[in-house]
Amino acid sequence: MNRKSRNKRLDKGFSILGIASIAFGLIVLLVLIIDVFLDGSARLSWSFFTSFPSRKPELAGILSAWVGTVWIMAITALIALPLGIGAGIYLEEYAGKNRLTDFIEINIANLAGVPSVIYGLLGLGLFVRYFNLDRSILAGGLTLALLILPVIILSTREALRAVPFSIREASYASGATRWQTVRYQVIPAAFGSIMTGVILAMSRAVGETAPLITIGALTYIAFLPQGLSDPFTVLPIQIFNWVSRPQKGFFANAAAGIIVLLGLTLIMNAAAILLRHHYQKKIRW
Amino acid sequence: MQNPTFEIKAMRASYGAKEVLKGIDINILSNSVTAIIGPSGCGKSTFIRSLNRINDLIPNFHASGDILYRGEDIYSGDVDVVDLRRRIGMVFQKPNPFPKSIYDNIAYVLRVHGFDMREMIDEIVEKSLRKAALWDEVKDNLKQNALTLSGGQQQRLCIARTLAIEPEVLLFDEPCSALDPISTAKVEELIHQLKQNYTIVIVTHNMQQAARVSDHSAFFLMGELIEFGKTQDIFTKPVDARTEAYITGRFG
Ligand SMILES: Nc1ncnc2c1ncn2[C@@H]1O[C@H](COP(=O)(O)OP(=O)(O)O)[C@@H](O)[C@H]1O
Ligand SMILES: [Mg+2]
Numbered sequence: 001m002n003r004k005s006r007n008k009r010l011d012k013g014f015s016i017l018g019i020a021s022i023a024f025g026l027i028v029l030l031v032l033i034i035d036v037f038l039d040g041s042a043r044l045s046w047s048f049f050t051s052f053p054s055r056k057p058e059l060a061g062i063l064s065a066w067v068g069t070v071w072i073m074a075i076t077a078l079i080a081l082p083l084g085i086g087a088g089i090y091l092e093e094y095a096g097k098n099r100l101t102d103f104i105e106i107n108i109a110n111l112a113g114v115p116s117v118i119y120g121l122l123g124l125g126l127f128v129r130y131f132n133l134d135r136s137i138l139a140g141g142l143t144l145a146l147l148i149l150p151v152i153i154l155s156t157r158e159a160l161r162a163v164p165f166s167i168r169e170a171s172y173a174s175g176a177t178r179w180q181t182v183r184y185q186v187i188p189a190a191f192g193s194i195m196t197g198v199i200l201a202m203s204r205a206v207g208e209t210a211p212l213i214t215i216g217a218l219t220y221i222a223f224l225p226q227g228l229s230d231p232f233t234v235l236p237i238q239i240f241n242w243v244s245r246p247q248k249g250f251f252a253n254a255a256a257g258i259i260v261l262l263g264l265t266l267i268m269n270a271a272a273i274l275l276r277h278h279y280q281k282k283i284r285w
Numbered sequence: 286m287q288n289p290t291f292e293i294k295a296m297r298a299s300y301g302a303k304e305v306l307k308g309i310d311i312n313i314l315s316n317s318v319t320a321i322i323g324p325s326g327c328g329k330s331t332f333i334r335s336l337n338r339i340n341d342l343i344p345n346f347h348a349s350g351d352i353l354y355r356g357e358d359i360y361s362g363d364v365d366v367v368d369l370r371r372r373i374g375m376v377f378q379k380p381n382p383f384p385k386s387i388y389d390n391i392a393y394v395l396r397v398h399g400f401d402m403r404e405m406i407d408e409i410v411e412k413s414l415r416k417a418a419l420w421d422e423v424k425d426n427l428k429q430n431a432l433t434l435s436g437g438q439q440q441r442l443c444i445a446r447t448l449a450i451e452p453e454v455l456l457f458d459e460p461c462s463a464l465d466p467i468s469t470a471k472v473e474e475l476i477h478q479l480k481q482n483y484t485i486v487i488v489t490h491n492m493q494q495a496a497r498v499s500d501h502s503a504f505f506l507m508g509e510l511i512e513f514g515k516t517q518d519i520f521t522k523p524v525d526a527r528t529e530a531y532i533t534g535r536f537g
Contacts, residue, residue, distance in 0.1 A: 166381040167383060171383070173370055173447075174370070175368065176397045
């Protein structure tokens with residue numbers, strides 16, 4: 001048998017394998033989603049969003065959980081966005097290439113792969129205990145900010161690196177300073193990809209449970225936080241709490257909570273994709 | 286005898302350990318067009334990109350020797366590189382408009398240099414596009430993204446962008462190599478007109494082009510300047526056998 005037809009067969013075999021594995025993934029996902037919908041859709045109602053958790057499953061809702069999630073996400077974004085994007089811009093555009101920056105780069109890449117529960121331990125030791133922030137919204141937001149910081153730095157650098165050298169060259173050649181070049185050419189050109197990375201990082205943070213449980217986030221809260229120093233819970237913790245209850249009713253609540261959480265991440269990911277699409281259409285080199 | 290715009294003595298340039306210019310001595314005369322010719326890889330781009338220090342962007346690049354621009358050593362510590370690049374404009378091989386509107390491509394370089402009055406920017410945008418022979422083609426679509434223009438139009442936009450800040454010197458690094466013959470003719474015609482007011486250095490691998498547009502020609506080979514003189518002389522009675530071999534197309 002000649003090489004060409006062998007390659008052709010290999011090609012075909014590989015694409016069948018690829019399609020099969022994609023199909024497998026999609027089917028599993030679909031089954032999960034259908035299952036969750038069957039279990040939880042009956043509980044989705046206005047009052048589910050406006051009720052506090054309760055001992056009676058029919059009365060329980062996710063009010064404190066989604067409000068907590070909004071608070072935590074806001075704090076996380078407020079801290080991680082400026083720091084992460086700023087650090088990414090500095091490392092990519094300003095810092096020289098030397099041993100120190102190589103070392104920093106490797107470490108950031110490693111940090112992005114550290115299991116989230118470790119960040120929880122760090123948050124517990126640093127924010128909750130050392131800085132005496134207690135199990136507050138601030139401590140939770142800071143912990144998640146640390147968690148997604150390396151991801152944001154990496155994706156920002158990636159986005160900046162994708163801006164063609166010719167654009168920088170054109171800008172410098174017309175007598176622009178580095179700051180003008182970065183501010184008016186490089187960042188706008190990379191903006192879509194930077195935002196895509198940020199949204200994907202945030203959508204990862206939305207579903208994080210382990211680090212927040214580690215710092216001691218509550219699982220049952222029947223009031224709304226009024227400020228940064230108040231205790232909190234978030235959607236995934238509420239879901240986790242309901243799943244671990246024996247009553248059937250709570251199981252349905254958990255499923256309904258999962259639908260909400262899924263919807264939220266889906267919306268964020270869709271926003272990321274739309275953004276990328278929008279900017280790709282606008283900017284093509 | 287006019288004062289040379291650039292006086293270059295014993296210029297060397299290297300990327301890391303690789304030396305690519307090995308002692309160049311050349312004077313670039315004011316208000317004339319100097320063509321840099323030579324086979325690819327001989328250091329033409331490195332040479333021209335050293336004149337406005339744009340090659341500083343390349344890590345590991347190093348230039349030494351005397352490179353005097355109007356009597357001033359441009360590689361000395363106290364030169365303001367940003368100002369130098371404003372005074373020495375450059376057009377690149379591949380058109381590199383910003384991914385912005387036609388108008389903003391020019392407005393950006395004006396804003397960079399502190400222009401902020403709207404009417405003034407409007408005026409210079411039009412003036413520069415006219416000088417670059419692009420105005421009539423784009424005047425109704427100034428808000429259109431520059432990347433939707435054809436290659437030849439993009440290159441003329443880049444020329445307009447360079448002219449907008451009124452540099453003293455124009456550097457062209459193979460400005461037509463990515464263009465079709467009609468666009469090439471337009472750009473050449475443009476260079477011909479710009480010659481009145483600017484000192485121009487143009488790298489080209491196209492012999493006819495060098496013969497058509499330049500007053501002086503410099504033949505580079507493997508990092509050395511082999512011959513420099515009036516274009517007419519270089520093309521009709523070259524002194525060095527290697528120059529003759531090159532211009533008659535015997536090696537390339
Ligand atoms: N960024 C770079 N890094 C390392 N070597 C380079 C770089 N740019 C060019 N060179 C080398 O320098 C030599 C001269 O290149 P260049 O000046 O671009 O020549 P030309 O423009 O005449 O084709 C070539 O051998 C090329 O491989
Ligand atoms: Mg070249």
